[in-house]
Amino acid sequence: MYKIPFLDLPPLRSAAGTVRLPGSKSISNRVLLLAGLSEGTTEVHDLLDSDDTAVMLDSLKALGCRLETSDHGVLQVTGIGGQLKVDAAQLFLGNAGTAMRPLTAALALLAATQGGSFELSGVARMHERPIGDLVDALRARGCQIECLGQEGYPPLRLSGPSALDFSAPVQVRGDVSSQFLTALLLALPLVAQQQPIVIEVLGELISKPYIHITLELLKRFGIAVEREGWQRFTIPAGSRYRSPGAVHVEGDASSASYFVALGALAATEAPLRIEGVGSASLQGDVRFVEAAQAMGARVEAGPNWLEVRRGSWPLRGIELDCNHIPDAAMTLAVMALYADSPTTLRNIASWRVKETDRIAAMATELRKLGATVEEGPDWLRVQPLQSWQAAAIHTYDDHRVAMCFSLAAFNGLVVGKTTPSVPVRILEPHCVAKTFPDYFETLFSVAKARSKDIPVICIDGPTASGKGTLADEVAQALGYVVLDSGMLYRASGLAAQRAGADLDDGQAVAAIAARLDLHFSRGRVLLGDDDITDALRLETTGLLASKVAAHSEVRHALHQLQLDYRRLPGLVADGRDMGTAIFPDAPLKVFLTASAATRAERRYKQLISKGISASIAGLRQDLEARDLQDKSRKASPLAPAADARELDNSALSIEESKDLVLDWWAQAGSFADQR
């Protein structure tokens, strides 16, 4: 996951390959709660690992459920069997509506029948998300619920005992959020031993597919709810949760929408394959596929897979009632930018009470890209976009805003575009952890950019100037890949030495360098089966590397390998000739120096801290000898590129050097005023 303040997506051009989706959030949290309320142990396979499931797991643990994870990542949940194990708990539920609503219902009923006091709270936004309809429905049947802040909103205190009365139906509004009905359906079997319980929905029920998921999962846990249309649901008398033994969580259909859209936009050569959801999916959001097809996507489906490729291009604008796909529909708003006519999304009032006001958020951020957008209380209209602007997208702590807007990075594909391709900055990209922690890594595994569009920062300089340290720091701040090119020369020198090659024979060493069998595993570097991590950092290996690096054949042999590091979302490359020979088109080249005395002292401290004895004088002699060798060789000698910015960090800390380079980078890029 990218735990950084912003992630810059360079212009992307195509997509191909296979994506395996994380588990569905809706199914994961429902299954967890049902397993937690059941008797016995439930094995949960392919559970989503995310912020929203983490708060549900923490809550179950606090309520006395036993949770164990096997070596294969299968979670075993031993439930409380409908009997409270603790009589008080304070549960923090972040911004997870799928935890707050059902836990409210379950704990209110358990406290009423068995006694206890439970406090449920969340992040600030959770305390702005209405829960009054659910609270009213439960209070009307005798539950004691206090709203500890504003009436109708979390935080809540649920307490008891108190007398419950189910002689009349439980009435709940269905037109604000279907999660209130889901919460009641999941929890009321706790108190349906003696009599059937009827739930009546007031108003037109929205998001029916989510109720379908709830009913299907209840069935697997032994509760056969009787349904009359979408207005009346009966939980039969004598209902008891029974663990099904094992449950497999299917992939998240809402998360699939970004990749379905990606296929429609950019899979021109071969289809993009999406594994984890398909025609047999329980989730309503799988019907996003139909909307994508209406816009032009070509889709094939199997029971748990989809293959999507571009069909019509540009896409076709559509007008759609999105009630059945409320979450996935956000993706259509960004696809609309690539259409031939306006797209209107209707019946999306529920967007206003989600992680953020999603109608307002989408309209604001689409406009930043240059789009013309109109919005109403429950609709959004987006015009196709020809004249794109680089934009820093605010994500409102809303995972879906972040994921949707990644699709804007394909603006280079727009037909008849009047502006050059622009990058897209996603602010606070870690918000995707709510449902899809590795979203951007997954996107980068299938999206392709032109090599020249992938940004590179070069950091060249003499030995022990701090290149590697600075490169790591800058890369970490930007979420970029790192190339330590010195390591490739070091490994080549070691490999040649171990093979008994004549180190003065450029061709012989180059042949070995061209076949370097390097692997990286858990912070270790392996050459074939040998762990060379420690050997690589020896001063003698540095000298060896400098020697073999003087051969133009060796440099040639390692050239393509270094170019291959130019991967999304960007690269920081450190070495001697990154800016002069390998990435001459890099938009920022830094030539890093420090006085020889400073460098010798730094190296001395570095070695001593590792328990390796050394003398400052000896080290200074070695590094000056190595610098001379690197500067005076004919092939790509150590020298600043003509357009490099020189940085003498003798008197700068690592932090100061990093900040300076990041400032230069900001000045060089498209987002100077938008952080």
Ligand SMILES: Nc1ncnc2c1ncn2[C@@H]1O[C@H](COP(=O)(O)OP(=O)(O)OP(=O)(O)O)[C@@H](O)[C@H]1O
């Ligand atoms: N600005 C700085 N201030 C103080 N110490 C620094 C600074 N930059 C780097 N160092 C320290 O100097 C040592 C050498 O740094 P580093 O290994 O990054 O250099 P390098 O240029 O990559 O070396 P080499 O060319 O041998 O690979 C490290 O211990 C690092 O922590």
Ligand SMILES: Nc1ccn([C@H]2C[C@H](O)[C@@H](COP(=O)(O)O)O2)c(=O)n1
């Ligand atoms: N781009 C590069 C990187 C390294 N070398 C050579 C010269 C260095 O002395 C040696 C070791 O590099 P280090 O790990 O200390 O950065 O490798 C080069 O010629 N070109």
